[in-house]
Every structure is written in C-alpha cells, then in structure tokens.
Amino acid sequence: MNFQIKSFLEYQETYQKSVTNPEAFWAEMAENFVWRKKWDEVLNWNFKDPKIEWFSGAKLNITENCIDRHLADKGDQPAIIWEANDPQEHHRILTYKQLHQKVNLFANVLKNNGVKKGDRICIYMPMVPELAIAVLACARIGAIHSVVFGGFSAQSIADRIKDAQCEMVITADGGFRGAKDIPLKNVIDDALVQCPSVKTVIVLTRTRTPISMIKGRDKWWEDEIKKVETLGLIDCEPEIMDAEDKLFILYTSGSTGKPKGVVHTCAGYMVYAAYTFQNVFQYQPKDIYFCTADIGWITGHSYIIYGPLAQGATTLMFEGVPTYPDAGRFWDIVDKFKVNILYTAPTAIRSLMQSGLDYVKDKDLSSLKVLGSVGEPINEEAWNWYNENIGKGNCPIVDTWWQTETGGIMISPIAGVTKTKPCYATLPLPGIQIELVDEKGQVIEGNDVSGNLCIKFPWPGMIRTTYGDHERCLQTYFATYENKYFTGDGCLRDEDGYYRITGRVDDVINVSGHRIGTAEVENAINMFTDVVESAVVGYPHEIKGQGIYAYVILNDHTEDEELTRKDIAMTVSRIIGAIARPDKIQFVKGLPKTRSGKIMRRILRKIAEGDVSNLGDTSTLLDPSVVEQIKNEKL
Numbered sequence: 134m135n136f137q138i139k140s141f142l143e144y145q146e147t148y149q150k151s152v153t154n155p156e157a158f159w160a161e162m163a164e165n166f167v168w169r170k171k172w173d174e175v176l177n178w179n180f181k182d183p184k185i186e187w188f189s190g191a192k193l194n195i196t197e198n199c200i201d202r203h204l205a206d207k208g209d210q211p212a213i214i215w216e217a218n219d220p221q222e223h224h225r226i227l228t229y230k231q232l233h234q235k236v237n238l239f240a241n242v243l244k245n246n247g248v249k250k251g252d253r254i255c256i257y258m259p260m261v262p263e264l265a266i267a268v269l270a271c272a273r274i275g276a277i278h279s280v281v282f283g284g285f286s287a288q289s290i291a292d293r294i295k296d297a298q299c300e301m302v303i304t305a306d307g308g309f310r311g312a313k314d315i316p317l318k319n320v321i322d323d324a325l326v327q328c329p330s331v332k333t334v335i336v337l338t339r340t341r342t343p344i345s346m347i348k349g350r351d352k353w354w355e356d357e358i359k360k361v362e363t364l365g366l367i368d369c370e371p372e373i374m375d376a377e378d379k380l381f382i383l384y385t386s387g388s389t390g391k392p393k394g395v396v397h398t399c400a401g402y403m404v405y406a407a408y409t410f411q412n413v414f415q416y417q418p419k420d421i422y423f424c425t426a427d428i429g430w431i432t433g434h435s436y437i438i439y440g441p442l443a444q445g446a447t448t449l450m451f452e453g454v455p456t457y458p459d460a461g462r463f464w465d466i467v468d469k470f471k472v473n474i475l476y477t478a479p480t481a482i483r484s485l486m487q488s489g490l491d492y493v494k495d496k497d498l499s500s501l502k503v504l505g506s507v508g509e510p511i512n513e514e515a516w517n518w519y520n521e522n523i524g525k526g527n528c529p530i531v532d533t534w535w536q537t538e539t540g541g542i543m544i545s546p547i548a549g550v551t552k553t554k555p556c557y558a559t560l561p562l563p564g565i566q567i568e569l570v571d572e573k574g575q576v577i578e579g580n581d582v583s584g585n586l587c588i589k590f591p592w593p594g595m596i597r598t599t600y601g602d603h604e605r606c607l608q609t610y611f612a613t614y615e616n617k618y619f620t621g622d623g624c625l626r627d628e629d630g631y632y633r634i635t636g637r638v639d640d641v642i643n644v645s646g647h648r649i650g651t652a653e654v655e656n657a658i659n660m661f662t663d664v665v666e667s668a669v670v671g672y673p674h675e676i677k678g679q680g681i682y683a684y685v686i687l688n689d690h691t692e693d694e695e696l697t698r699k700d701i702a703m704t705v706s707r708i709i710g711a712i713a714r715p716d717k718i719q720f721v722k723g724l725p726k727t728r729s730g731k732i733m734r735r736i737l738r739k740i741a742e743g744d745v746s747n748l749g750d751t752s753t754l755l756d757p758s759v760v761e762q763i764k765n766e767k768l
C-alpha cells in the first residue's frame with residue numbers, strides 16, 4: 134500500500150504535511166480507495182454545531198472496498214480465519230471469494246425481509262464469522278448496524294433498540310464463551326417485549342440451546358439463506374452511498390445515565406480505519422493479524438472488520454476467552470496460525486501474566502512481529518512482561534490510544550518507526566492535532582506538562598452525531614472547551630513531547646477496557662428495593678485496571694449483608710450486564726454531600742483508593758461525620 138510510512142523522518146514530514154494542509158493530505162490518502170464518484174469538497178466543518186463532513190459529494194460502498202476490490206488478486210487468500218471457543222472444534226477459513234459470496238447472500242436475505250437503506254438493525258451475536266458477515270451485509274445494502282456486545286442485559290439491549298428504532302434483530306440461539314453458554318436468543322426475547330419497532334428476528338444456529346421461535350417474527354438464518362438461493366438471489370449489487378450517509382451506530386457510556394449512540398459515516402470512517410491500520414501495525418501482504426477484541430466494541434469494528442479488510446489483510450477472529458481451556462489459549466492460537474501481529478488489551482495481559490510463564494514456555498511465538506495494546510492505560514509491569522515474554526524483546530509494542538468516538542487510533546507509535554516507551558502512547562498520527570488544556574480551557578504549551586486532552590481539528594474518522602440527539606453530541610464533546618473536541622481523558626506530555634494517557638477525568642470508569650458510566654451503575658443499584666441512594670466510583674484493580682466501588686445507603690439495617698450485596702450485584706447484572714457488577718459494595722449511613730446536595734465523589738474516590746491521608750477540606754460538608762464512618766468501615 135502506498136500510504137505506509139517507513140521511517141521516523143517520513144513520519145515527521147508526513148505529520149507536518151498533514152497539519153499544514155489537512156485537506157490535500159486526506160485527499161491524497163483517499164485516492165487509495167474505490168469510489169463510484171469522487172468528492173466535490175474534502176472537508177466542510179465547524180465545531181459549533183458541530184458539523185463535520187468529509188469527502189462530501191463522493192459516492193461509494195465500503196464493502197466494495199473491503200471485499201470486491203480484492204477479488205481479482207486476492208480472491209483465494211484468507212480474509213477471515215476463525216478459531217472456535219473450543220480448541221477441539223475445527224477452525225474455519227473464509228477466503229475473500231467466499232466472504233464475498235456469503236455477504237452477498239445474506240445481504241439478499243436482509244432485502245428479502247424488507248430491509249432498506251437507512252433502516253437500523255441490531256446485531257447481538259457471538260464471535261462467529263456470521264457476525265462479520267451480518268455487519269458487512271448491512272453495509273452492503275446501506276442498512277445502519279448497531280452491534281450490541283453479547284454481555285449486555287435484556288434491558289440494555291431494549292434501551293439501545295428503542296433509541297435507534299431498529300426494525301430487525303440478528304442474533305443466534307446462543308454463544309460459547311469459555312465454559313459458559315450464553316443464551317442470546319432468550320435475552321433478545323426478554324428485550325423485545327418492550328420493542329414494538331422490531332418486526333423480524335433472524336436467528337443463527339450456534340449452540341443448539343432450546344429456544345422459542347415466535348411465529349411471523351423469528352426466522353432461522355439457515356432457512357433464509359436457502360430461500361434466497363432458491364430464488365436465485367446470489368449476487369447483491371452494493372447500494373451506492375453518499376460519503377456522509379450513516380454506516381453504523383455504536384452505543385457507549387458517558388457521564389450521564391443513558392448510553393449514547395455514536396454515529397460513524399461511510400467515507401471518512403473507511404479512510405481513517407484503513408489508513409491507521411496500515412500504518413500503526415505496518416501490515417505486510419500475507420501477514421496474519423489477530424485482534425482479540427469483541428466486535429461488540431469499536432476495536433472490533435475498526436480493527437477486526439473494516440480496517441483490515443479494506444487493506445486486503447487476513448484477520449483472525451476468536452470466539453472464546455484468553456483463559457479457556459487454560460491461560461495458554463492466545464499463545465496456542467499464535468503458534469497454530471503463525472500470527473504476525475497481535476492486538477490485545479492490558480487486562481488480558483495482566484490476567485495472563487498472573488497465570489505464570491508455564492503457559493507460554495513451550496509455545497512457538499517466533500512468527501510475531503508487532504504487538505498492540507488498546508482500551509486502557511497499560512502499566513509498566515504489564516508492558517515489560519508483554520515485551521519480554523511475548524515479543525521476546527523483538528517486537529515493537531504499539532500502545533494505541535483512541536475512543537469509540539474517534540473511529541480509529543489517534544495517538545500511537547507506528548510499529549518499528551516510532552521509538553516506544555513503556556506506558557506511553559507516544560505521538561499523534563498524521564492528521565491528529567492535539568492540545569492539552571487546563572480547567573479554564575487555556576492551552577498548555579511546552580513539554581513536561583499535563584492537562585485535559587483535546588483535539589483541535591477534524592479527522593476523517595471522528596464522530597458525526599449522537600443518534601437522534603445532535604444537541605447531546607455538541608454538549609458532550611464540543612461544549613466544554615470552545616472550538617475543540619474534548620476526549621474526557623487526562624494526559625501528560627513529557628520532556629520528549631511524548632504523550633501518556635492518565636485516565637478519565639469525568640465520571641466514567643474503565644473496567645477491563647470497557648467504559649462504564651458511574652451514573653448508569655448508580656441508577657441500576659437504586660432500582661433494588663431496599664436501596665435509598667448510592668454513589669459509585671472507580672478504584673485501582675490489579676487485573677481490570679479499575680474496579681467498581683459502590684457506597685450504598687439501605688432503607689433498613691440488613692440482617693445478612695453478604696446476601697444483600699449479592700442481590701444488588703444481581704440487580705446490576707440484570708439491568709446493565711455482568712460487566713457493570715460492582716466489585717465492592719460498602720453499606721453506609723450517609724454520603725458526603727455539600728450543602729447544595731452534590732455528592733463529593735473526590736472524597737469517595739480517595740477512600741476507595743485507600744488514600745485517606747489527605748481528604749481535603751471536609752468542613753463544607755452537610756454532615757462531615759459521615760466521612761469518618763465511611764473511612765472506618767472501608768472494605
């Protein structure tokens with residue numbers, strides 16, 4: 134690919150060019166794609182509305198770029214390699230030709246069921262190739278996919294379906310994750326009680342878990358495929374999309390109670406995901422690339438599906454978890470498929486590190502060339518372990534900082550090009566103009582400083598709106614600091630000008646690389662009958678990065694605290710999903726509040742962190758004595 138940066142000097146020159154004339158730079162990068170019609174204008178923007186348009190006037194279909202254009206010279210090359218949860222089950226390989234065939238057929242299934250351009254489709258599936266096929270089939274016909282992670286509860290799914298007014302759900306009877314069977318279809322049935330907009334549910338057979346199929350609504354994936362085959366509907370012409378037509382919605386948590394539907398559009402997202410994939414990982418033809426994320430998160434969208442496929446890469450998809458059947462599973466997969474590039478999360482590294490080196494020692498990891506990390510700050514110990522035991526000191530580690538809203542990687546080393554430094558995401562990629570600002574919005578210049586991380590100029594992969602509520606997009610990202618996109622992260626710039634992300638500065642907790650809003654967890658806890666009020670904060674957790682610490686006021690004294698804790702945790706699982714279960718629940722008589730009724734989370738955070746030496750001035754609290762009780766009874 135002709136946009137791969139090969140040396141640090143080239144990076145510096147490219148970066149300069151990209152900020153001096155961003156439009157010329159991105160137009161040049163966009164030449165590497167297939168367009169049905171080229172753009173009239175490269176960029177049209179203001180951060181006040183916000184209004185962001187890249188490549189307006191252009192026409193394309195992302196699946197033509199991800200599949201069709203590779204058929205001539207890479208038709209027989211694996212596009213997707215799939216490894217099952219159970220190592221005994223045979224893996225599957227889909228070549229570009231086969232992927233093309235399957236995406237076309239399923240796109241015809243969608244059409245045959247009345248799906249049209251612009252319709253919203255919720256996808257709630259296990260990590261099987263059909264999930265990627267479903268996503269691409271939506272994109273092929275211009276339907277907007279909203280993938281919901283398989284760990285979310287019926288209530289969370291219902292909220293997401295209602296917000297996007299989805300017409301269809303694509304799911305499976307169940308999914309395998311480690312030793313567990315996840316009853317996906319049953320969860321969907323519970324969710325759909327509240328969702329009259331959904332007319333059709335397509336169900337893939339995976340676990341053969343007994344399920345109910347509702348007449349007129351539920352249809353088997355396999356039967357629907359047969360139907361279109363019988364009708365001779367084999368090929369499906371791609372829908373020609375405008376550059377700024379919506380490609381997908383992906384819900385993410387913020388500091389308020391309700392998750393937001395982050396919207397990405399066709400052209401800019403495609404160019405950005407593909408450009409960053411190619412550069413950060415330095416993918417070479419025939420490399421086997423393995424990203425361990427779930428497609429339910431943005432990492433899976435951009436770096437399992439769209440980025441790699443747009444570049445004609447071979448992307449490996451894994452159904453299971455890193456510790457099943459044992460903590461050597463990732464290394465077995467690397468060994469089995471001779472993986473060259475591995476992209477995973479600090480949480481996984483920390484948990485495998487704890488299991489010890491016995492699981493690594495007999496595995497042949499010599500195929501590895503590049504290692505990646507994403508989703509949360511990586512601590513030095515985990516970085517070193519990854520470097521020494523997995524990369525054997527020979528593989529650059531790309532610590533990639535980005536967000537659901539950014540569409541693709543923003544700050545990261547370019548493998549083999551940028552000198553790495555443990556715990557540092559290092560430098561911004563071309564096109565990314567960073568600013569650190571203080572509380573008042575003053576830009577902090579120079580090195581060896583820290584502040585709130587903002588971006589001052591648009592990039593093609595950035596969020597366009599929050600679905601159904603553009604004002605919320607403005608308020609969340611563009612209103613805190615005038616004329617800047619605010620990330621919600623704190624960041625430092627060291628003496629070399631390298632960036633290190635220090636974590637969220639808002640009320641968002643990052644648990645195992647998953648964003649969870651404290652308000653969301655509090656709302657769920659407060660739904661439990663005996664709860665009067667609660668306050669949730671993050672605290673350092675050895676494996677998960679951050680754990681969830683909940684302070685809870687009960688109606689009455691409880692006889693059995695342990696049982697009540699379990700009931701509360703179960704309530705949170707039901708309302709949000711198991712990922713949001715509090716790790717610690719402390720019962721308290723009161724919460725530290727100001728006279729105006731605001732909870733002083735700073736104090737609660739310090740206590741949860743175990744740092745009670747300096748709680749600051751507590752004399753302005755309504756009842757300073759509650760702090761003593763909370764301190765004394767800390768878990």
Ligand code: PRX
Nearest residue numbers: 507508509510532533534535536537634648
């Ligand atoms: O706090 C940052 C953290 O994850 C947040 C974004 O979460 P999400 O939208 O779920 O996307 C995760 C995958 C891109 C950020 O605001 N984060 C992400 N990557 C890093 C990180 N923190 C530190 N270092 C990273 N490399």
